[in-house]
Amino acid sequence: MLPADGALVRSQQAPTVYLISDGQRDGFTSAKVFTALGYKFSSLLTVTNPELQALPEGNDLSDTTAAHMDGTDIFYQGTIYWISGGVRYPYSSLVVYNSWHIANDFSGVVPANAQDLQLPVGSSVLPRQKG
Helix, strand or coil: CCCCCCCCCEECCCEEEEEECEEEEEEEHHHHHHHHHCCCCCCCCCHHHHHHHCCEEEEEEECCCCCCCCCCEEEECCCEEEECCEEEEEEHHHHHHHHHHHCCCCCCCCEECCHHHHHHHHCCCCCCCCC
């Protein structure tokens, strides 16, 4: 099973950290870019090199001020938003957020930046259906 959009991954064989977005692996060009965008090294998943190579290579992530990519959860003024298709979708409640994540785990949420705030706001994220 390949990592989902929004996952931060690396393999034991390569030092590059990737953000999975739109089914591709986009590589960070430096630790400075990674941390400037609010990501945490504690959120990294280590995958096998074949798992990583199964994902097509996307773009280099080198802009410390760029809007966050699809699959990222961002936080702004008390609300967590999910980025998808250049739109930020609010989670309407903690119950809805928890239906998509490990309960009360906000380790993958990053602060919104100025570019994120330029994205249009869509309708609220619906709760995940079990089963």
